[in-house]
Amino acid sequence: MVTIKDVAQEAGVSVATVSRVLNDNGYVGSETREKVMKAITKLKYSPNEVARSLYKRESRLIGLLLPDITNPFFPQLARGVEDEVNRAGYRLLLGNSDESIQKELDYIQTFAQNNVVGMISATNYLDHELYEALALPLVLLDRTSEDYPAVYADGREGGRIAAKALVEKGAKRITVMKGPSHIKPAQDRFRGAIEYLSQEEVDFSVMSTTSYSFEDARGWAEELFDKYADTDAVIASNDIVGIAILHEALRLGKQIPEDVQIIGYDDIPQSSLSYPTLSTIRQPAYEMGKQAAKLLINIIRKEQEVERSIQLPVELIERNTTRKG
Amino acid sequence: MVTIKDVAQEAGVSVATVSRVLNDNGYVGSETREKVMKAITKLKYSPNEVARSLYKRESRLIGLLLPDITNPFFPQLARGVEDEVNRAGYRLLLGNSDESIQKELDYIQTFAQNNVVGMISATNYLDHELYEALALPLVLLDRTSEDYPAVYADGREGGRIAAKALVEKGAKRITVMKGPSHIKPAQDRFRGAIEYLSQEEVDFSVMSTTSYSFEDARGWAEELFDKYADTDAVIASNDIVGIAILHEALRLGKQIPEDVQIIGYDDIPQSSLSYPTLSTIRQPAYEMGKQAAKLLINIIRKEQEVERSIQLPVELIERNTTRKG
DNA sequence: CCTTTATGTGTAACCGGTTACACATAAAGT
DNA sequence: ACTTTATGTGTAACCGGTTACACATAAAGG
Numbered sequence: 001m002v003t004i005k006d007v008a009q010e011a012g013v014s015v016a017t018v019s020r021v022l023n024d025n026g027y028v029g030s031e032t033r034e035k036v037m038k039a040i041t042k043l044k045y046s047p048n049e050v051a052r053s054l055y056k057r058e059s060r061l062i063g064l065l066l067p068d069i070t071n072p073f074f075p076q077l078a079r080g081v082e083d084e085v086n087r088a089g090y091r092l093l094l095g096n097s098d099e100s101i102q103k104e105l106d107y108i109q110t111f112a113q114n115n116v117v118g119m120i121s122a123t124n125y126l127d128h129e130l131y132e133a134l135a136l137p138l139v140l141l142d143r144t145s146e147d148y149p150a151v152y153a154d155g156r157e158g159g160r161i162a163a164k165a166l167v168e169k170g171a172k173r174i175t176v177m178k179g180p181s182h183i184k185p186a187q188d189r190f191r192g193a194i195e196y197l198s199q200e201e202v203d204f205s206v207m208s209t210t211s212y213s214f215e216d217a218r219g220w221a222e223e224l225f226d227k228y229a230d231t232d233a234v235i236a237s238n239d240i241v242g243i244a245i246l247h248e249a250l251r252l253g254k255q256i257p258e259d260v261q262i263i264g265y266d267d268i269p270q271s272s273l274s275y276p277t278l279s280t281i282r283q284p285a286y287e288m289g290k291q292a293a294k295l296l297i298n299i300i301r302k303e304q305e306v307e308r309s310i311q312l313p314v315e316l317i318e319r320n321t322t323r324k325g
Numbered sequence: 326m327v328t329i330k331d332v333a334q335e336a337g338v339s340v341a342t343v344s345r346v347l348n349d350n351g352y353v354g355s356e357t358r359e360k361v362m363k364a365i366t367k368l369k370y371s372p373n374e375v376a377r378s379l380y381k382r383e384s385r386l387i388g389l390l391l392p393d394i395t396n397p398f399f400p401q402l403a404r405g406v407e408d409e410v411n412r413a414g415y416r417l418l419l420g421n422s423d424e425s426i427q428k429e430l431d432y433i434q435t436f437a438q439n440n441v442v443g444m445i446s447a448t449n450y451l452d453h454e455l456y457e458a459l460a461l462p463l464v465l466l467d468r469t470s471e472d473y474p475a476v477y478a479d480g481r482e483g484g485r486i487a488a489k490a491l492v493e494k495g496a497k498r499i500t501v502m503k504g505p506s507h508i509k510p511a512q513d514r515f516r517g518a519i520e521y522l523s524q525e526e527v528d529f530s531v532m533s534t535t536s537y538s539f540e541d542a543r544g545w546a547e548e549l550f551d552k553y554a555d556t557d558a559v560i561a562s563n564d565i566v567g568i569a570i571l572h573e574a575l576r577l578g579k580q581i582p583e584d585v586q587i588i589g590y591d592d593i594p595q596s597s598l599s600y601p602t603l604s605t606i607r608q609p610a611y612e613m614g615k616q617a618a619k620l621l622i623n624i625i626r627k628e629q630e631v632e633r634s635i636q637l638p639v640e641l642i643e644r645n646t647t648r649k650g
Numbered sequence: 651c652c653t654t655t656a657t658g659t660g661t662a663a664c665c666g667g668t669t670a671c672a673c674a675t676a677a678a679g680t
Numbered sequence: 681a682c683t684t685t686a687t688g689t690g691t692a693a694c695c696g697g698t699t700a701c702a703c704a705t706a707a708a709g710g
Contacts, residue, residue: 001382003666014690019668026669027687049438050379051666055695057326059375061418061439069400072595079395082421091435093386094419096407110416113374114386214594243598250600269539270397270595273568275575328696339660344698351699352657376696380665 002045010039022047053115062296063093063111063119065104070096071212072240072268073285074122077141080289081120088297090117097123099182112136118296124183139296141288143184149299150309151292153283155185158314159192162235162263162281165316167200169323171233171261174204175224179237180211186237189265189281193235209237217244225252232260239264239271242278246321262321276320284312327370336364347372378440387621388418388436388444390429395421396537397565397593398610399447402466405614406445413622415442422448424507437461443621449508464621466613468509474624475634476617478608480510483639484517487560487588487606490641492525494648496558496586499529500549504562505536511562514590514606518560534562542569550577557585564589564596567603571646587646601645609637 004022008015013032020026021036028036039045053059062085066074082092093116095107104123108131111119118137131138131148140150166174176193179186197204205228209220221244224234236242242264249260256262256276264271267282291310298306318324329347333340338357345351346361353361364370378384387410391399407417418441420432429448433456436444443462451470456463465475491499501518504511522529530553534545546569549559561567567589574585581587581601589596592607616635623631643649 001666004668005666015667016669016691017689020689023668027689029688032688046434046438048379048440048666049435050375050384050440051695052668053695054373054375054379054666054697055668057695059439064419068404069394070404070594072397072400075394075397075400078419079393079421082419091432091439092419094389094403094407094417096404107416109371110374113371114384114416115373115375214598217598240598243595247598247600247602269395270568270598273539273542273565273572273595273599275572275600277572326696329698330696340697341661341699342659345659348698352659354658357658373696376665377698378665379667379696380698382665 001048002043004045004047006043007036007039007045010043011035057115058117059115060090061093061111061114061116062090062293063095063107063114063116065095065097065107065111065119065121065123067123068096068098069094072270073142073238073266073283076269076285077122077289080286080291081141081293082289084290084293085297088293090297099124101125108134118300120292120296137296137299139292139299141292142283144188144309149295149307151288151295151312152185152309153288153312153314155188155314156192156195158265158281158283159189159194159235160196161192161314161316162189162265163193163196163200165279165318165322166233166235166261166263167197167202169233169257169261169325172202173228173231174202174233174235175228175231176204176206176235177220177224177237177241178206178208180209183212186212190237205231209241212238212240214240217241218248221245221248225249234260234262236262236264239266239268239278239280242280242321243271243274246274246276246278257321257323261323264321267317271317272319279319279322280317282315282317284315288312326373327368329370329372331368332361332364332370335368336360382440383442384440385415386418386436386439386441387415387618388420388432388441390420390422390432390436390444390446390448392448393421393423394419397595398467398563398591398608401594401610402447402614405611405616406466406618407614409615409618410622413618415622424449426450433459443625445617445621462621462624464617464624466617467608469513469634474620474632476613476620476637477510477634478613478637478639480513480639481517481520483590483606483608484514484519484560485521486517486639486641487514487590488518488521488525490604490643490647491558491560491586491588492522492527494558494582494586494650497527498553498556499527499558499560500553500556501529501531501560502545502549502562502566503531503533505534508537511537515562530556534566537563537565539565542566543573546570546573550574559585559587561587561589564591564593564603564605567605567646568596568599571599571601571603582646582648586648589646592642596642597644604644604647605642607640607642609639613637 004015004018008018020028097104120139122141138148140148178190217240254260264278264280267280271278329340329343333343345353422429445464447466503515542565579585589603589605592605596603
């Protein structure tokens, strides 16, 4: 391994001077700078981040904690975070917590042990005490909080928009699927939908679900048409479930959107690849990731006028599981 | 920040003793161990990984380099890697290289600068010189190589199986989609399909594509039916493209699988959520990730009898875009 | 009883950077 | 000509761990 000492020796200067050249601070004579640069190139020197991180007590790493990257909503979020974080010269330590508080705590600890400059968390549980003890800049993603800055989409409005669209498109017997109760954003969109429907002249029923996963989605779909066979519109808890419902409806010989209208939530990329293409409420996942990263970096850099939290707008994407006009 | 010194002081011993307790090596008296443990608990001490990493010249991080986590094939891979890597006490530094060699090089450099113990790369380009200069344990994933251990699925066999299935199911005018030429596994499966078809009594045509992305998938689908309107079976370059083709075929009023049979590749989770559900060649993505991580860890630990490379089997998943029997 | 050997603990060097501080010299100000 | 001030460079302390080595004591062996 080539160290700063080797470079110093090669250039015939001290390590301090090499360091000054590397970081472009302090005074360095122009010929000296030249010599050092040449030595760096010659030896293919690349400074060790770990040593720097130890002294500075701060690495150039940012921790990203997700529930599960395997859920199609998260890769986009993650990319948004990564792209923005890279722009500022940081790199990502990634962790999936599943639904395990233990894993979450373990990751938070690792992040801290590695001197990360900050972290972004999109997990559902949130152990306040530990996060507090941390004293690490933290931004929450896809989640609201009183205590920490957060970036999220307007779930309540999303639920409302979905409900409004279905009512306007003539739905009479709407079924609203309620997502897992420990997932906050799931509850927000559910609440938005219920609020809207309650003030309208329509019948609606609520079906509770306890997970978002691919594996269970088909089960929810079957249960839905079993329990509410005559429903003519469904507000799905997310796109995965929405596509499963669509699939099941077709299997039962229903016409989409004539017999049943369906609105998903998230607008994951594959929603536009279903058949018929799924109408949905779009959450700007990539943008949310970017904003969260930006916010975190501003906090890290102690910029003035840092927003406390950022709410991004949602949007109805009308595709082919809802009627036209 | 609580350091080992604080613990030493609190326990009334030297830092060396605390270190011995932490790492459970060297001699430590049982009462002394007790005292140290108590101090650790009391101060909520958590050793700094960076300091350890500097002295040991080795962190507990592993670098994972992917083309793009946003491509639905990769989240599963990543989870496989992460889960296995965690079991062994390591954590992941994640990077997406897109198609950029520069980004790839940058990430490799960062990995090295952070003293990662090893790296797993699933990227398409591979700058041999740099990887060589690295002297970092490296395992390639979803990719073969003469020079490095690799974990991959049997693409050629996959292509063959897909072609065989279609021929057996009565396809007469098969269109084979050729994936981007810089993506090695895409070429393998293509080659497998062509090899099989060449020895059979069927007509087939080849359509070249230059990307795998969602955004372009629809375009390829349109082009396909434009150029080869009378094709009765398609071997898609991957599931995304397969689903887009399915979608387009339905839009054109074709019956699936009666008029057109379609076989995808990868078996990404959402393939079972399409309508009709997509027949495909399954690559065990999660398992591939796990195996790659296992292999890397074995190399790191300098275990004996480490396999050079691991080829995993692919499997035909018959769903509803191919005819029965 | 004396020498080994095993056990327990502390001191200090080390990992590879960064930076405070000392020192030297040149340029600028009075 | 003499003090400031700006510029350039090196020495060594420091970051928070790990470990080689020294040293002390107790147990075991002859």
